[in-house]
Amino acid sequence: MELSGLVEVEDLHKALGGQPVLRGISLVVAPGEAVAVLGPSGCGKTVFLRHLVGLLVPDRGEVRLDGEAIHRLSPQRLREVRAQVGVVFQGAALLDSLTVGENVAFPLRRHRRLPESRIQEIVAEKLNLVGMEGTEHKMPAELSGGMRKRVGIARALALDPKVVLYDEPTAGLDPVTARAVDRVMMEVRAKTQATTILVTHDLLTAFAVADRVAVMEAGRFVVVGSREEVRASPHPLVQAFLRSSGLLGVPQEAGSEA
Ligand SMILES: Nc1ncnc2c1ncn2[C@@H]1O[C@H](COP(=O)(O)OP(=O)(O)OP(=O)(O)O)[C@@H](O)[C@H]1O
Ligand SMILES: [Mg+2]
DSSP: OOOOOOEEEEEEEEEETTEEEEEEEEEEEOTTOEEEEEOOTTSSHHHHHHHHTTSSOOSEEEEEETTEEGGGSOHHHHHHHHTTEEEEOTTOOOOTTSOHHHHHHHHHHHHOOOOHHHHHHHHHHHHHHTTOTTOTTOOGGGSOHHHHHHHHHHHHTTTOOSEEEEESTTTTSOHHHHHHHHHHHHHHHHHHOOEEEEEESOHHHHHHHOSEEEEEETTEEEEEEEHHHHHTOOOHHHHHHHHHTTOSOOOOOTTSOO
């Protein structure tokens, strides 16, 4: 059965290594909506994302896709559901011994029985979507960081997912390349209408791609709202993010005034 793309997270708690990591996270993402979770390194973003695909089981609370709690699905249904959720892992995670084309074809070979010509067609279409057309025969080692991210995105789109998850899509990229990857995510979203959830510590990415931003601090959301609402928030973490992204005036030097 096809997912609609509705994602509901309710009161998610998770401890790892004896330490609380997620401390009561709730979020509803409507079909087709794009939400960014913005937070500093180590605040729990990847742990949160892993719950959305059932790679981690919550200690308390649940994640529902189309109303079904993901950690209660049968193995068979979990497999079906996961095939409809595309994940772009932190660092792109390409298979280095496979060509670009085979990396993108990987989920198709795993989940679908399709003639080879159709597989090649889909691979070409997805590479085109991320601006990497004609690179099927390249090896991942020949690609720049930005190109690797694009291929990782193309692979996540191979099965036409209803939900696309991005983990730090612009980490490790120079600012110009990072903005280009932002544009790829925006285009992908416009073309696929998939629900988009991205976790990042790059405020510019969050603001470029998402309709709503949830700011995470130590396993909790401290501010959730539209770009404008987040921008207007006096929360110190939000202010720090805005300042370091150049979206706030440089603070007055200490002692220069009042
Ligand atoms: N398997 C694990 N066992 C123990 N602790 C873990 C495990 N996975 C994550 N943690 C801890 O949970 C916290 C959150 O980790 P997480 O990877 O979600 O951070 P993050 O927000 O994604 O950071 P980054 O921006 O650096 O990717 C960290 O303190 C981390 O050490
Ligand atoms: Mg992470």
